Amino acid sequence: MTHTTPLDWRPFLLGWSGEWSDSLADGGTRREEDETARRARWLGFPSASEERIVAMEERLGRRMPPSYREFLEVSDGWRNAGGFIGLLAGTADARWHDNESAPADIFEERLDDDATDAERRGAGIWRRGLQLDVESDMTHVLLDPEDVDDDGEWAVYTWASWRAAPPERYANFADFMRDMHREFHCLRAGRTDGGPEFANDLTRELDTRVERARLEALRGDWERAGHVLDEAKGYGRPRAAALGDQMRRLLGRTYMVYFDGMAADPRYAPELLPVLAAEHVVRGHRDDSALLFHLRGAGREVVSLAFATLERVRNGTYRYTAAGPFGEAVERARELARWGDTDGAWRILTDALPAWQPSGPDHLAPLGWVADPLLGPLLTPERGCELLSTPRGGQAGEAPGRSADRDPGDLAWLADPDTPGIPTSYRFVLVEGVAPADLPGRLADGDGTVLNRPMTRDEARGFASRGPGAVPYVVDTALAAVGRAGPCWSFAFEDDVAYFDLRRFVSPAAAAAGEGTRAVVGWGGLRSGHGRPFFHLSVAQDGVEQYAFTYADGELHRTGRTPPALDPDRFFGEGEEVTAAERPLLEAVSGEFGVHLPRHAIMNGRLHTFTTRPWARPPGNGEPFGAVPADTVPPADTIATRDEFVAGRATP
Known part of the structure; x- marks a missing residue:
């Protein structure tokens, strides 16, 4: 104060x-x-x-x-x-x-x-x-x-x-x-010396203000409540830190957020323990007993729950649940997020938030969902503000405006240099009338191919090189993330992909487009500084490729009759900067087919993955055998030929 x-x-x-x-x-x-x-x-x-x-x-x-x-x-x-x-x-x-x-x-x-x-x-x-x-x-x-x-x-x-x-x-x-x-x-x-109760006019005033701030926070006035709680926390008032920590965590501030003993309370433990466990895992703590430091005074049941929750968070099996209508919305939101519709998932959660009920008087907002592998990536600081501004827990207040969607609703973001972590190159297959879970049947070898658990981009890269089903470096397969690309479309997507070789490239469009369906294949790497510019587009229907074009090594190759909106001459005109073609090309594909790729889910979320069949035919005699990253094209004499590899004179 x-x-x-x-x-x-x-x-x-x-x-x-x-x-x-x-x-x-x-x-x-x-x-x-x-x-x-x-x-x-x-x-x-x-x-x-x-x-x-x-x-x-x-x-x-x-x-x-x-x-x-x-x-x-x-x-x-x-x-x-x-x-x-x-x-x-x-x-x-x-x-x-x-x-x-x-x-x-x-x-x-x-x-x-x-x-x-x-x-x-x-x-x-x-x-x-x-x-x-x-x-x-x-x-x-x-x-x-x-x-x-x-x-x-x-x-x-x-x-x-x-x-x-x-x-x-x-x-x-x-x-x-x-x-x-x-x-x-x-x-x-916080004294423990057995002295007299520390209560005076100031402590009583602060405690009264803390209680008012709690109600203000539930009504959506979280900023004013936060100032009061921070002030009371400075004086060590009970409840102030735990109440404020809940808001700080939803705003993305994880440092020194421990809920001040609240997680040791059996009423709140199921909601708060996953948050503490997730932070424990993120920080890479080797001593799991450190989790107990913030559970001092907890009973045996809470301690047991803490370690069980930590194990589920660590192995990716934790699933957030809630009671009542809000809990039903959580399940629907998770299913949308599972297939990439993070904006839709967020809208479902916030629409149901007024029906959410706290676990006890000091519970300000649902929190356990931030540790859910599918729901957690929905959180951004802007969305945290929206959630905290929404009246809930039986309190009335003015509903806030919606935070902006995270996905632009097209493909053009792949060419946006301002997108953090933009892929250096990418390839995708868009299939009409097929659910994401059915894509392995169109794009993978073998009837037993199934989707892997949802992974982040970084987790998928590690899985591709070390996990079960890892493929040899010399084979140009993709560990593709899958999801929904529109009302009737699904996608398989991979970024930072292998070197594009036009001589050996085999488009998966025809295989992906079964009877009564269409498939669109794109492979891009036009931005300067990421290897030689190239772009491929092919479209198939009913199992037959309808048209395709490829720009590579300064030349345009085309087959079939391309619709006017996708005519490559519009984008690769004589004298035009090649790299300037990428964005309008992707915009044209989005407009022609009504498709998009969910940026937030691909860049920040978790999606199911599977390993596709090779995107290139086997090399012939004398042809390079190895596949290399798109942004590191080595000299020709450093790539092993098929005969050299088979003879054991080279390693992939």
Whole structure:
């Protein structure tokens, strides 16, 4: 809570002193001066006269900053500032640090050429700072006469070696003292020494505001609620951190989000344990017992559930469930996300959110779904804001506007250089009238080919090289992700694919297009810097290729009668920049067939995969045998021929 301006020093210090005194039991002080302060209900000293302050300034050679000067006019020093500073200097004890014990040398040695201005100031504070700590638990407090704002305030720097952190900066002495007051509250709120209950006017006011913030958050006013909860958390108020952590996690902020013991409560554990387990896995913790650190006080059942949840999250089998209509929406959303319709899945979740019911009074929003392998990738910071802005849990409020869809609804994003992680090359098969689960029957060898579990792009790359069903490097197959490409279309997609060889290329379009269906095959790599530009398009119907064209090595090859909208002469005109053809080509394919590829699902989500049959015929005698990545085309004399490979004189 923001207490005051510097003009309110006296009530601020009197309030702090009273809270400190009331927090101690009779005989709870160790030093005589502390017992005197407890009885007097005053942690300070008599005020410093103007003459004493001026004398100090003459001794030090500088006029003191306003907030420290006004503090001295109320109390000439201060005891027990926070938890680790026993005595703060008044007019007699303030002195220049002058690099005593040479800490500046240590900090300056750590600086490198990339050090920030703040890091350099922090290292130099020991040579120029005014030391205010007189007695402390290895905690230093310095005023910086060279870090001055427009009001003449000096910044305050604190540092404790045992915290293993750089010096902490405060804008002025008043801000520093307010933070020490908050630190005192935090330590008293979490006390385990059996002292009297820590309750006073301030704690009661903060707890009342926390409860109001909880209701505001459920009504969708999460920003105002968040400010209140952050303030209360600074004072260590119970519930504030756990409530705020729920909102932070939905905004994509995972650092130091532990729900402050709430996950140990059996009411909330099924919802929060998956979130903690997922973060544990992401951070690669080797010691699984570390998960228990945030479950202190949990019963045996919760601990058992924690390890079972961790195992399911780690092996990809965790599935989020919820009760009632919202739980039914979760199942429908997962099925859409499974086949790439992440925008539709998100709409289903948010439409059902008003029907969601919390597991207990401190439950602000559904959270376990962020650990679900299919639903978790739906979350973005913008969507987190939308979810938190939606009234829920029986509270009424104004519904928010929808966050923007993540998918552009076409193929042209494949040519967008502004798309993060844009593929260097790609190939796809679009099949009409066939479900994604049936694509292996069209594009794979053998009747037993089935879809693998849903994977991210990175997981699929690792699976292709190490997992079950991995194919030899010399065979140009694709580990293709599958999903829906439109109301009646399915897709198989692979990015960063093998080297395109026009002589051996065999389009899978005809095999994919069974009776009464069409198939569209695209293979692109026109952007400069990713190997020689090329683009292929072929279209088949009823098992027969209707038309195709390929641009490769500066030449255009075509077969069949291409419809006007896809006429390659429109895109590869004489004198035009070849790479400029990619986007309009993909836009034309989208328009001609009413198809799209789901960008968010492909780039950020998890999709089923399967291994296709080769996209190239076997090499003939004397032809290169190896397949190489599209952006690394080696010299011809480094690629093994079929005869050399069979004879054992080369390795793939």
